Amino acid sequence: MFIKNYLFFILLTLLLVGCTSEDTNELKQEVKRLTVENTQLKDSKNKLETEVENFKEANTGLENEINTLKDLIEEYEDVSFNVDFNIYDEGFYIEPVLMFREDLTLEQTKNIMGKPNNVRSYIEEAHCGCEETEVNYDNASFTFQDELIKWMTLKDETFVTQRGIKVGSTKEQVIDSYGENFYPIEDGSNHEDNSINYGEKTGIRFSFAENVVSEITIWYMYE
Structure with a gap:
């Protein structure tokens, strides 16, 4: 205008x-x-x-x-994590990568973790008669059975379970995440003083020092 x-x-x-x-x-x-x-x-x-x-x-x-x-x-x-616990189905973080049992091969471990302190291969005569390989680092160790992960021990906060538990977590946090169904040992008691165990032939163990996780162990049994 x-x-x-x-x-x-x-x-x-x-x-x-x-x-x-x-x-x-x-x-x-x-x-x-x-x-x-x-x-x-x-x-x-x-x-x-x-x-x-x-x-x-x-x-x-x-x-x-x-x-x-x-x-x-x-x-x-x-979702209640305390129902139908099965470590086979759960992953874990090797920061920042979420890994599952089938993903973690010997070569993949070396790629993620770097050069190990030592590697030892042997024939496991007692159970399967198959070849096993131990790979050791300062903060972790891994055992492979014919390229399948069989056992791992994790010793620092670099490793985190899929439910968020790591070295430094409290016992209360472990129980909140995994429940109170601890794995009983032969005498019928629970590893309540120094460790909490879930699963049987395949499972996970949390070891404690002064009620704080100091080590996480995961193991798998293959038929």
Whole structure:
């Protein structure tokens, strides 16, 4: 509206006072410039309106994703880890990688952990007559049976179970995560003083020093 009034004022001035040819050309150029600017402003306005609409749509999509994640978190928190314990199905973190039993080969262990302090291979005569390999580090040791992980002992906070337990966790945190169904030893008692054991032929043991986890042992039995 302002531009239209301005143009009308210019034309009226030309009619009333008259202009030289040079003045008229200058005024025409000014009118042309203002017309171009007006078109550019309209284009900018339309572009901004489009960006605002796109932002609103993106924001709505983000809110939906956040709500979906909240629902998943609530479902996860409702799961009771104390039911149907099976170490076969659980993973563990060798930070920051989540590993499962079938993932952890001898070569994969070396790739993640680096060069071991020592490696020892032998034939396990007592049970399977198969080849076993021990790989030892300062903070962990692993035993493989024909390339399958059989036994591991974890000694620092680098290693975390899938339920969030690591060296430094309290006994209370272990029981909260794994339940009170400790594995009984032959005399019928529980390893309550120095360790908590879950599972039987395949299982997990948490050893304690002053009620704090000092070592985690996981073992697997293959038929």
